[in-house]
Amino acid sequence: MAQVRVLQKTMALLPASSTAATNNSDTRTAGCLLVGIPGLEHLHTWLSIPFFTMYVAALAGNGILICVILSRPSLHEPMYIFLSMLAGADVMLATATMPKVLANFWLGSSHISFDGCLTQMFFIHFLFVADSAVLLAMAFDRYVAICSPLRYATILTGPVIGKIAAAALTRSFIIMFPAVFLLKRLHYCRVNIIAHTFCEHMGIARLSCSDISVNVWYGLAAALLSTGLDVTLIAVSYTHILQAVFHLPSREARSKALSTCGSHVCVILLFYIPALFSVFAYRFGGRRIPRYVHILLANLYVVIPPMLNPIIYGVRTRPILEGAKQMFSNLVKEFN
Secondary structure, rough: OHHHHHHHHHHHHOHHHHHHHHHHHHHHHHHHEEOOOOOHHHHHHHHHHHHHHHHHHHHHHHHHHHHHHHHOOOHHHHHHHHHHHHHHHHHHHHHHHHHHHHHHHOOOEEEEHHHHHHHHHHHHHHHHHHHHHHHHHHHHHHHHHHHHHHHHOOOOOOOHHHHHHHHHHHHHHHHHHHHHHHHHHHOOOOOEOOOOOOHHHHHOOOOOOOOOOHHHHHHHHHHHHHHHHHHHHHHHHHHHHHHHHOOOHHHHHHHHHHHHHHHHHHHHHHHHHHHHHHHHHHHHHHHHHHHHHHHHHHHHHHOOOHHHHHHHHHHHHHHHHHHHHHHHHHHHHHHH
């Protein structure tokens, strides 16, 4: 009943032409309507300001991070290569969501074609799984560097890094591509309103009149076999890393290792905690957690980690901080 009331309120807020399209057209031809954040429609303009600021900061920060790593040969090491992969995935993840969110908030551009909605859904989930795989690769990099330092250069060679990147992309594609066909096979009702700011798997599936139990179980299995497995392996890696760190003979070496790993742990927590909280709140929060809280969290976990990751690495990683200073210094000299 709560969802029905949300849809009724949304219908009342939509223009007459949009309402007619919703009532008289099939979802596949009429497309979908993204209503934004139900219950906070009057705050959309104000909410757009922090979202826009975080998005621009994410683009600028990750862009600078990638430029610094690519321009300095001394940073062409596995740790920084994986970091540049993470920055690239972060930029694409934020870009897959924020432009449409901001267009909705500023221009009332809530309509999206059905195929466009499927495409956005695919890239959001694909990039999230790829991000998770890169974080696992970074944990593996730190594990080898600290637990087997003498074999580091022979284990993480250029070809191995390329294979890890290819495996991450292939796994993400294999996991998420079937979701498109699982959504396409469904029969859709006339209601095409998605109470969200962007298209996601279960939001599209709930527009259907068909049985969506396969979609529910597939989504759960995909999450467990990708993100759930990655979190477990990352936890195991850092357990071994901490054991090795505290057995290092030099206090300076322990401090340096903990500082490097601390940056990684901060990034991991920023990525997983909001996402997992959003997922569990959405599935198990019920009526105790308002719908707008779920959607705000969903938007925050696609823009806050991309915004903060460059800051964390820039502040805590000296070679990147020095590289950024040198890059800006060179730019100033060129303009002068």
